[in-house]
Every structure is written in C-alpha cells, then in structure tokens.
Amino acid sequence: MRFLTSILCLLFFSFSLAQENTVVDVKVQGNKKLKSSFVKKIALVKVGAVLDSVQLEEDIKLLKRLPSIAHAYYQVFPANKPNEYNVFYNIEENFTIIPQANVYTTNDDEFAFRVGLYEYNLFGQNITFGGFYQDDIFSSYGINLRAPYLFSRKWGLALNFQDLTTQEPVFFNNTTADYRYNNTSMEALALFQPNFNNRFEFGVNYFSEDYQYLRGATSTNVPQDLVVKKVLYKLIYEFNNINYYYQYLEGFQSVFNFQYVTSTSEALPEFLIGWNDFLYFKRVGEKGNWANRLRLGLASNDDSPFAPFSVDNNLNIRGVGNTIDRGTGVIVLNTEYRHTFVDKDWFVLQGNAFVDAGSWRNPGGDFGDFGDSQNLRIYPGIGLRFIHKKIFNATFRIDYGYGITPDATNGFVFGIGQYF
Structure with a gap:
C-alpha cells in the first residue's frame, strides 16, 4: 500500500x-x-x-x-x-545500542571470544561509538568512533584505538613456534563519500608490534624478542550498489584496501599490502538469498615468518582454527545459500549452507603456491541465523565447518552479524 x-x-x-x-x-x-x-x-x-x-x-x-x-x-x-x-x-x-559477541572452537579444544558494546546512533546522528574486550589466551581491548556524516553528507571522521594481544604461530623452515604478539595502535581516518555508490577512507595508523617467544622451534635467523614501531598509511575505496530489504540483500559491492607500512626494524621491513573483496548477493525466490565473497590479496613477498595474510576462523575459513598459517598472497571464496524458515514481524530464522575455500602464497614463494595442495583449504558447512528485524545487526549466527582437504580440522564459529 x-x-x-x-x-x-x-x-x-x-x-x-x-x-x-x-x-x-x-x-x-x-x-x-x-x-x-x-x-x-x-x-x-x-x-x-x-x-x-x-x-x-x-x-x-x-x-x-x-x-x-x-x-x-x-x-x-x-x-x-x-x-x-x-x-x-x-x-x-532500529534499536541501536548493540552488544557484540564472537566465539569459536575447533576440535583441538581451542576456545576464544570477543564481546563488545556499541551505540550506532549516538546523539541521533548515526555516529558509532563503543568498544570490545577479547579473550584469546591473552586479553585485548579496543575503542572505536565513526562519524561518516559528521561534517556533511560527503565528509566524516573515524578514530580507533586498540591494544590487541594474541598467541600467534610463526612458521619457518617447516617448523612452528608460538609467540605472544601485541599490537597497540592509534588510527585517524578521513571519510569521503562523493556520491551514493562510492566511498573513500584515507588516513594514518601509528602502531607498535611486540613479539615475545613462548615455545616451539627456534632459529638464529628468527628473533625471540622483537619490538617494532611502525606507521601505516591507509586508503580504502568502496563501490556499493547493494539494495537492502530487511534480511535480504541484492546487488554488487567491491571494497579495495591498500596499505603502506613503514618500519624501524630490518626483521620486519616496510612493505606494501593490498586486497579487494568482491561481494555479490542475489535473491532466490521469496525466501532465498545467495551470498558470495571473493577476496584477492597480495603483499610484498618478503621471506619472513611474520607474513601479513593469515588463515583464521573468524576471518575467512569457518572451522579451520585460530591463525593456523600465514602467507604473502591470498585467494579466498566464501559462498553460501541463506533460506528463511520463519519470518515474523520482528523475528527471522534463517538456515544456511556454505563452502569456504582458500589458498595462500608462501612467504618468499611464487604464484604457483596458490595451486599447491598443501596451501589449499576447503571447508563446507551449515549454520543457523537468529535475526531481530528491529535491532541493527542483531543476527546471532552459529556455523559448523568441516574440512575436506588433508590435515583438516572442524569446529563451530559463533558470532553476531552475518559472516560477510
């Protein structure tokens, strides 16, 4: 009507x-x-x-x-x-004071979580402000402010601070060592949206990386303690032509992220990194939604155990575990079919079937690494979505991924918001 x-x-x-x-x-x-x-x-x-x-x-x-x-x-x-x-x-x-939660496990009894609280409509101006706490063996936290329309329809500002500490595997000479990794960063970004479909972010991030050896293999070429101060220059360009109708999406989106990172240490030299996420959504009948994300990324191909792209439960492959590998290039495809089983005035129950697949270029390797079976991971799986239609991003998801490639794991990934 x-x-x-x-x-x-x-x-x-x-x-x-x-x-x-x-x-x-x-x-x-x-x-x-x-x-x-x-x-x-x-x-x-x-x-x-x-x-x-x-x-x-x-x-x-x-x-x-x-x-x-x-x-x-x-x-x-x-x-x-x-x-x-x-x-x-x-x-x-929407109701806009929203808790955030991400929980994941694997068959190795690994357990980690991140919880947070964000206000997405501060002062009635669509300003996002909030923070998170993470427990992934070690404790971490972050604070974020994002005001995309602070100055006008076209210009805004984002400020971010985080103190992130995790246990990270470092891979070298076909062996592995565990390090305590800390990243403390401060970031300021200008937000520019020239028109409806296009958006830019550009700015600077000042951060410090601290690696401390915990256990595992050692090498005279790999330092056991390393503290490096860095400056990161960032540019993001997004083209967005997605139409939204409650839980259903249709259209195409492309997000390009380019970074230049300076360094004060030869052990972690300066490098370039860039990746592009291509997203495509298609309505299927009245209750179906086909969703796809393709990520292509490359970084400076240094033969370093601290390569920037990682294989991780919460980033790209559901069920794979927490940072199980690293590389200087990445190709990842996530595809899933979402079907609405229950659709009431405020509540939606969705089911989904997915396949997450990806491959990585080894540090110092070549493009042939993408075709190496040791670098290829394929994880099909199923999941559920519990959605509140009147609360922003109030999608509680449960996914179970089961690896079918050699030496694969399996596990649950819990979170708030669609996986992509």
Missing part, C-alpha cells in the same frame, strides 16, 4: 512536465531517537528544489543503509498551490 501510494503520487506530478514541480516542505515521520535535522542534512531532496524522483529513490536507498533505520519509504503529496509538493520520509527505526 505504501509503495502504491508513492507511485500514484509520482505519476500525478509527472504528467505536468511543462512546469517544474517544486518541493516546499520535507518532513520526517516515525523517527524517535534519530534527529529529523540529520535526515534533512544528508538527503538530496531539499526545500525549494525541483522535485526529482531519482533523488527520492537515492535518499531511500541511503537511509535503508544506515544502522539506525530498519526500513524507510517516501510519500509525495500536493501542497496548497499548483506544482508545489510536500515530501514525507517515513522511518522505521
């Missing part, structure tokens, strides 16, 4: 092509916490401008992407004078 009302209104004024139709008022309805002034600030449609159906559609697409909004639609009504119209943006808000 809402859709029909909008279409009829647009048809009404589209017949008057000889005269310009003008917007005399923009109203926001249904919002409680979200500020009407914020919606008007980021909307393309302005008071006094010519009424444009393309701008109306773009505004609705943008609003439905915001964390604070579960659904949005517009209505257009004639005002008191001919060729003058009132525009109404109707908002269904």
